Amino acid sequence: MWELVTHPSNLIFSVCICLMLLLGILELILLLLGGGSQGFLEQFLPDDLSNTQHAEIGIDADQSIFTQVLDWLYLGRVPLFVWLIIFLTIYGLTGFIIQSIFHHFTAHFFSAWIIAPACLFLSMPLVRYSALIIARILPQDESTAIYSEELIGRTAVIILGEAKINSPAQAKVEDQFGQTHYVLVEPEQDEIFTQGQSLVLTQRTKIGFQAIIL
Incomplete structure (x- = not known):
């Protein structure tokens, strides 16, 4: 297990899991101090994306491909901080699971140059559906706006x-x-x-x- 975590090919996944834990600790500290990071992080979302939470049905009319991809990933529909936690967790665990299975059969690990982008591609649907579930669980501002x-x-x-x-x-x-x-x-x-x-x-x-x- 330790070899899996510390191997250079898996460094990016170890960093993701560590970063996820650090963000969780930071948010906990901020909450205890009476604040939070969500308001700060939301400003980094594109304006046309962050506004979709309160948009009426016409929001689909004119969106760039980039914005459509972000919207497909449910960015803007859940707090950005929560989305980052979901992404880091799923991306890191996906990489570790694939590398562990491959190592079990071959005693080797995929190169980081191969496994990192592959896991990014494979984890995106899981990130989307996880964010979708969280969006339905989290309390939302009262609004009759719909998609x-x-x-x-x-x-x-x-x-x-x-x-x-x-x-x-x-x-x-x-x-x-x-x-x-x-x-x-x-x-x-x-x-x-x-x-x-x-x-x-x-x-x-x-x-x-x-x-x-x-």
């Missing part, structure tokens, strides 16, 4: 025009807070939706949603 994906699965009614593939019509849909949203809807299959028809939203598109007949 557009939260409307998927809800019933919408066509209120203006006819909807065809690549030719959406306007529909209204209520969210979990009882608020009405007006969205563009087109059929998922080759069919036509007419005014007054009830639909189920199935997935997002670049400009609105696809739907199927209820």
